[in-house]
Amino acid sequence: MLLTTIFLLFSFLSGDRCEEIKLKSLSEKAEVIVVAKVERVGKPLKAWSGYFLVVQRVRYKIEENIKGKISFKQINVAHYIMKNSMTADAEKPQLSETVFKKGNEIILFLKQDSGTGYISAENLKKKENAYIALDANCGAIVADTEKIKILKDVSKVEVTQSKAHD
Amino acid sequence: MNEVLRVGCRCAFLTSYERDNESGLDFAQARYYSGQLGRFTSVDPIFLPTLKHIDPQLFNLYSYVRNNPLSNTDSQGLDLRVDGSNVDRYVKDLEKATGLKLKYDPKTFLVTIVEAPKELSEVGQKIKDIIEAKDGIWIKADSDREDVIVDQFYGAGLQDIDYSDIDAVSKPNGLTPESIIVHATVEAWEGRKMPLEKDGYDESPEGPHKEGIRFENLVRKQQGLGERTTESSEQKGNKVIITVDLTTHIEKITVDLKDNSIKKATVEKKSTKQKKGN
Numbered sequence: 001m002l003l004t005t006i007f008l009l010f011s012f013l014s015g016d017r018c019e020e021i022k023l024k025s026l027s028e029k030a031e032v033i034v035v036a037k038v039e040r041v042g043k044p045l046k047a048w049s050g051y052f053l054v055v056q057r058v059r060y061k062i063e064e065n066i067k068g069k070i071s072f073k074q075i076n077v078a079h080y081i082m083k084n085s086m087t088a089d090a091e092k093p094q095l096s097e098t099v100f101k102k103g104n105e106i107i108l109f110l111k112q113d114s115g116t117g118y119i120s121a122e123n124l125k126k127k128e129n130a131y132i133a134l135d136a137n138c139g140a141i142v143a144d145t146e147k148i149k150i151l152k153d154v155s156k157v158e159v160t161q162s163k164a165h166d
Numbered sequence: 167m168n169e170v171l172r173v174g175c176r177c178a179f180l181t182s183y184e185r186d187n188e189s190g191l192d193f194a195q196a197r198y199y200s201g202q203l204g205r206f207t208s209v210d211p212i213f214l215p216t217l218k219h220i221d222p223q224l225f226n227l228y229s230y231v232r233n234n235p236l237s238n239t240d241s242q243g244l245d246l247r248v249d250g251s252n253v254d255r256y257v258k259d260l261e262k263a264t265g266l267k268l269k270y271d272p273k274t275f276l277v278t279i280v281e282a283p284k285e286l287s288e289v290g291q292k293i294k295d296i297i298e299a300k301d302g303i304w305i306k307a308d309s310d311r312e313d314v315i316v317d318q319f320y321g322a323g324l325q326d327i328d329y330s331d332i333d334a335v336s337k338p339n340g341l342t343p344e345s346i347i348v349h350a351t352v353e354a355w356e357g358r359k360m361p362l363e364k365d366g367y368d369e370s371p372e373g374p375h376k377e378g379i380r381f382e383n384l385v386r387k388q389q390g391l392g393e394r395t396t397e398s399s400e401q402k403g404n405k406v407i408i409t410v411d412l413t414t415h416i417e418k419i420t421v422d423l424k425d426n427s428i429k430k431a432t433v434e435k436k437s438t439k440q441k442k443g444n
Contacts, residue, residue, distance in 0.1 A: 045406065045423070046313070046423060046426060047313060047314065047315045047318075047421075047426050048313065048314070048318045048319065048320075049318075049319050049371040049375070050314065050315070050316060050317040050318040050319040050325070050326070050350070050353070050371075051315065051316035051317040051346060051349060051350065051378075052315055052316065052397055052399075052408060053371055053372065053375050053397075054315075080370045080371055080372065082319065082321065082370065082371045083318065083319065083320045083321065084320055084321050084322065084360075085321070085369065085370075093313055115398065116396045116397065116398040116411075117396050117397065117398075118397070118398075118399075119315075119397060119398070119399035119406065119408050120399055120401075121401055121406060121423070122401060123400050123401060133370075134370065135369045135370050136369055136370045136371065137369040138369065139369075139370065
């Protein structure tokens with residue numbers, strides 16, 4: 001029984017694609033990491049990325065800032081619409097309606113969005129609070145306390161290392 | 167047997183789930199993670215589109231391969247496969263872009279090299295490497311695809327091309343079929359281990375896309391054309407106007423959102439300011 005439980009636990013933990021090692025890697029690359037609440041999901045373009053990179057925008061309310069300075073309460077984030085990715089719907093070329101549901105808390109790994117290099121169904125009105133999610137799988141993940149703790153620990157290490165270099 | 171299935175047909179990506187420990191685990195991982203996002207009970211997102219790709223002909227091929235192991239093909243490591251209604255055009259465009267003389271086998275869907283010039287361009291070498299590599303990619307060259315604007319990136323080595331869109335955007339000095347299909351092929355290749363791979367590119371289409379553009383531009387250079395730099399878009403009612411910025415001029419492509427068909431592609435001169443920006 002114990003062995004079965006350990007096996008199942010191991011299978012589950014190793015089965016998480018956004019496990020600690022991936023989170024650490026993303027956290028190093030991300031300019032900004034936040035926990036944010038979905039406020040509005042923009043229109044999809046109804047096409048997958050390919051010859052043109054396709055994004056769908058989501059407006060979030062910032063709940064917690066884990067890495068990087070962010071002076072906005074709300075941000076607009078462009079998410080790549082990539083077939084087979086975990087942020088996209090399994091069939092329709094759009095973001096998953098389960099993940100990006102109004103009120104859901106999401107951990108976001110972001111970089112600043114210049115507004116070019118992709119196509120979208122909505123125009124970018126303000127560049128200041130516009131970001132793009134780094135990764136179509138783990139760049140936006142439903143927030144849970146364990147993942148937030150991992151990220152905070154990683155960020156602390158990064159800050160310490162950065163101070164040591166200074 | 168697994169290697170035979172892997173090189174055998176596009177549905178090998180499905181079959182490998184059961185047979186291949188490495189990729190099988192990754193597929194399973196995707197399902198676990200999806201579960202955490204509330205999608206655990208849904209069909210695996212990787213399998214579904216793959217299944218949708220498989221037409222009866224491919225199922226026949228699947229049987230064919232299983233009954234007649236392609237051990238010779240596998241040992242040669244030839245692995246660029248193409249299907250769809252525009253295979254001949256795809257192969258011809260690839261030949262024009264690379265200088266390679268290619269052969270297509272409709273039974274196995276394999277593209278092989280008949281003859282390669284002594285001195286290959288970087289593009290020619292890249293496509294040769296793709297054809298001769300053991301990792302497989304599968305291109306579907308079709309027309310009138312409503313879910314595709316020019317071409318579609320799946321990851322896992324799958325890529326769809328819509329030749330109706332290519333025809334709509336292609337013009338002398340503008341976007342060219344040869345450069346577009348090289349973009350699509352390289353993009354498929356660069357994304358072949360996504361979303362299964364943990365390392366390498368971030369799991370976004372951006373990395374493969376940039377490499378696709380790099381090789382697209384090498385073809386354009388061979389053709390004496392300006393390079394593609396970036397793109398942006400704006401929506402106007404039921405239309406999206408895509409601006410493709412080239413070093414020589416700007417292409418404006420109008421996509422009808424009702425069916426994602428390209429209605430118009432026009433060329434605009436760049437202002438002096440825009441030229442300086444490049």
